[in-house]
Amino acid sequence: MLAYYFDLALRSFRQHKTLAGLMMLAIALGIGTSVTMLAVLHNLSGNPMPGRSGLLFHPQVDPRPTDLSAASDEPPDDLTYIDAVNLYRMGAAPRRAVMSSNHLPTRADAPDSPLAMYTDRATTADFFAMFGVPFLYGSAWSAQDDANQARVVVLSRAMNQKLFGGENSVGRNLVIATKTFRVVGVIDEWNPQPRFYDINSGAFEQSEQMYLPFFTWLDLPQDYGYGPVNCWGNDPHAGEHNPKTPQCTWAQFWVELDTPAQVAGYRAALEQYSAQQRQLGRFQRAPNARLRGLIDWLDYKHVIPVTVRMQTWIAFGVLLICMVNTxxxxxxKFLRKSGEIGVRRALGASRRAVFVQCLVEAGVVGVAGGLLGLPLAWLGLWMVRQQPVSFAASAHFDPSMLGIALGLAVLSALLAGVWPALRASRVAPALQVKSL
Amino acid sequence: MRILRQIRPILSALRSHKTAVTLLMLEIALTMAVLGNLVFIVYGTMQRSHMATGVAESQIGWIQSIGVLGQDNPGTGAENIAVLRNAPGVLDAAYGSPPFVGKETNPIFPDAARSRPVAHAYVVQGSQHMSTTLGLRIVQGRDFNDGDLPDLMDVFMKKTDTPLPALMTQALAQRLYPDGKALERILYDGRYAYRVIGIIDHLRSEVTGRANDDDALLTEYRIGAQDLGGGYLIRSRPGQLPQALKAAAAALQKANPGHVENKVHTMAELRENYFKSDLAAGRMLVAIIAILLVVTALGVSGLASFWVQQRRRQIGMRRALGATRGDILNYFQAENFLIVSGGVLLGVFFAYALNLFLMHRFELAHLPAHYLLAGALALWLLGQLAVLGPALRAAAVPPAVATRSV
Incomplete structure (x- = not known):
């Protein structure tokens, strides 16, 4: 019976080309718009560390005074210098990495190499293993290098290309902030989006050009900023030239915890650390620690840009208008078929059968609209990619969106069809047959 | 009068198509709600992107010359300013950064206790010649004197309650001192104290659309024999900025071989960069507006052509009874006008409801009424255009149709 209804639907399509075409176009435009934004949203809320996200945690402690007006109950995102050092030394996690970023004057150790500013991430040895960073040449530095403040550096593929023409540069030297560093590794393309480990300057920034041991970096002759520094109290710029300012947070900290027991243990350790710091008089607040998993952390930070969220709402508004239109x-369309429906009813078709027939017709419109909407969505995503914003580059058409687009198209066409179909099925057969 | 006489039969005809008419009105109302708010957002962004900062933007360039700690460099701050001022086409130069570059507000306190801020303002600091390089317009009081300025080394990274001379924007002065007596007042930020020596008309460090964009204090210090890396500003002769900036950047690099010249930009480039993501989002919204208008036009003309077909016989009868082609055309146009008007009335409520939602969720401002008027005009026009095709087809129905298949 359904096959017959499909046949009828196609016939009616051919018969009323204009109306059918208009409906199809309306659905296609609505689907094109909303699926474009859904795809953007889907790209932006993807898991940056598939397979490892469940093991990565972001500890926070609260060193703020109790009498801060208008302060939220949530502890600061980043750590102060003292807490960064203490939590790094605390252990209690199989792997941990403390980090921040800035840019440093750098050149290759050759007389003709020009000095230029390069972005860097200062971190500790576990960073690479924790985040699954792939190496092209060499390897990460060791925990011993961290402890010794060794002058070693890991380059990104792009920077290795720029300074050393892409060859294996392990063992070569760089002059960074006037000190000589030895290249120990070159990593392959690696740019997790959102850049979960540091979202202070936006969640969709690129990864840095080079990586230095954190404590070596802190001791460099430098005043190039220490990443976004947040200070409480009445002077927001207190930490501008001194990262050790006690009221300023700026260091990101991540730990890897492999079992639920380790997570519970680490949580307890954070509480204990907070209590101990309070006893020492450094912390004023009762222990107020957090240990969010990677995905929770991204949720908590609302990494999806406001403009994208707003455009998504608007795109679905457009879909709604397209549905009303349909x-x-x-x-x-169904009204025009009243005569036809009257005959079917008079020949014994039930209301239900007429209803189903009309819905099938609506569904066919949906499929056609969805198929036409796909290239529109593809065009929409191309438009999004032309935008000069950091998250735009990652907007692409995921195969999973294909199914979503068609499903959404059929669903909206069916929803739009329910009421017209219901009306059509109520057509009084006698009245229609009489006027034939 | 003729029109009025026409309206009654239209209304009674529409009464027998309640469903379709209601749906069309609903669609127009929804379109109007989304359209009004989107145009408001896009227009607001465009307006913001043209908002003047109060500095002589077309003549200002910025050179970020980063000093490398631990590296010998012969240039000094005072010499650098001289080098820049001697570059061809350069009128003035200073150490400091222009609007749009790394600006944040500071809490401003009325007393040295610094407990309760009375404003959050941009505190702009620069070397001697900063205010003249920016081309600020002083409307009350005076500009800095050479004798006023504290030495950089006396204020750098130090907290002091000795007031530094400062210029204040009119907007901040009105906010803090509604009595109009801002001159010679003392106020504080987290680190310094300031004495207001003059009022400038505008200095917007950022253009966010917030009320405190134009709240600013500008203070100058004297730079001398220190090797000073960071941002340098030049002001060129009118119309000579590109060449002057290039020459100035080259001269500054030559005088400071130990510095890294990281960025060299005109104010126009800084402005473009500052607004590029907002404007890109605006272009997306314009695309959505276009889609919306197309969909609504499709809906209107689709239903209209359906009605025309359905009423072919009645149209033929009217024509046979003496109605002119113009009468038929007018009928469908008037019908469309009535439906769109109904949609527009409903749309006013929808638009305000959507605006409330956007205000609540995305900090959008209150939708001014004239956007609704513009939206209504646009929809009336769109409706007339969309109905024109079907109405012309209706007008072309020959009277003979009435005699067929009766």
Missing amino acids: VGLMVA
């Missing part, structure tokens, strides 16, 4: 056109 309802109107469908009422008209």
Whole structure:
């Protein structure tokens, strides 16, 4: 029976080309718009560390005074210098990495190499293993290098290309902030989005050009900023030239915890650390620690840009308008078929059968609209990619969106069809047959 | 009068198509709600991107010359300013950064206790010649004197309650001192104290759309024999900025071989960069507006052509009874006008509801009424255009149709 209804739907399509075409176009435009934004949203809320996200945690402690006006109950995102050092030394996690970023004057150790500013991430040895960073040449530095403040550096593939023409540069030297560093590794393309480990300057920034041991970096002759520094109290710029300012947070800290027991243990250790710091008089607040998993952390930070969230709402508004439009056109279309429906009813078709037939017709419109909407969505994503914003580059058409687009198209067409179909199924057969 | 006489039969005809008419009105109302708010957002962004900062933007360039700690460098701050001022086409130069570059507000306190801020303002600091390089317009009081300025080394990274001379924007002066007596007042930020020596008309460090964009204090210090890396500003002769900036950047690099010249930009480039993501989002919204208008036009003309077909016989009868082609055309146009008007009335409520939602969720401002008027005009026009095709087809129905298949 359904096959027959499909046949009828296609016939009616051919018969009323204009109305059918208009409905199809309306659905296609609505689907194109909303699926474009859904794809953007889907790209932006993807898991940056598939397979490892469940093991990565972001500890926070609260060193703020109790009498801060208008302060939220949530502890600061980053750590102060003292807490960064203490938590790094605390252990209690199989792997941990403390980090921040800035840019440093750098050149290759050759007389003709020009000095230029390069972005760097200062971190500790576990960073690479924790975040699954792939190496092209060499390897990460060791915990011993961290402890010794060794002058070693890991380069990104792009920077290795720029300074050393892409060859294996392990063992070569760089002059960074006037000190000589030895290259120990070159990593392959690696740019997790959102850049979960540091979202202070936006969640969709690129990864840095080079990596230095954190404590070596802190001791460099430098005043190039220490990443976004947040200070409480009345002077927001207190930490500008001194990262050790006690009221300023700026260091990111991540730990890897492999079992639930380790997570519970680490949580307890954070509480204990907070209590101990309070006893020492450094912390004023009762222990107020957090240990969010990677995905929780991204949720908590609302990494999806406001403009994208707003555009998504608006795109679905457009889809709604397209649906209202389709309802109107469908009422008209089914009304025009009243005679036909009257005959079917008079020949014994039940209301239900007429209803199903009309819905099938709506579904066919949906499929057609969805198929036409796909290239529109593809065009929309191309438009998004042309935007000069950091998250735009990652907007692409995921195969999973194909199914979503078609599903959404059929669903909206069916929803738009329900009421017109219901009306059509109420057509009084006698009245229609009489006027034939 | 003729029109009025026409309206009654239209209304009674529409009464027998309640469903379709309601749906069309609903669609127009929803379109109007989304359209009004989107145009408001896009227009607001465009307006913001043209908002003047109060500095002589077309003549200002910025050179970020980063000093390398631990590296010998012969240039000094005072010499650098002289080098820049001697570059061809350069009128003035200073150490400091222009609007749009790394600006944050500071809490401003009325007393040295610094407990309760009375404003959050941009505190702009620069070397001697900063205010003249920016081309600020002083409306009350005076500009800095050479004798006023504290030495950089006396204020750098130090907290002091000795007031530094400062210029204040009119907007901040009105906010803090509604009595109009801002001159010679003392106020504090987290680190310094300031004495207001003059009022400038505008200095917007950022253009966010917030009320305190134009709240600013500008203070100058004297730079001398220190090797000073960071941002340098030049002001060129009118119309000569590109060449002057290039020459100035080259001269500054030559005088400071130990510095890294990281960025060299005109104010126009800084402005473009500052607004590029907002404007890109605006372009997306314009695309959505276009889609919306197309969809609504499709809906209107689709239903209209359906009605025309359905009423072919009645149209033929009217024509046979003496109605002119113009009468038929007018009928469908008037019908469309009535439906769109109904949609527009409903749309006013929808638009305000959507605006409330956007205000609540995305900090959008209150939707001014004239956007609704513009939206209504746009929809009336769109409706007339969309109905024109079907209405012309209706007008072309020959009277003979009435005699067929009766």
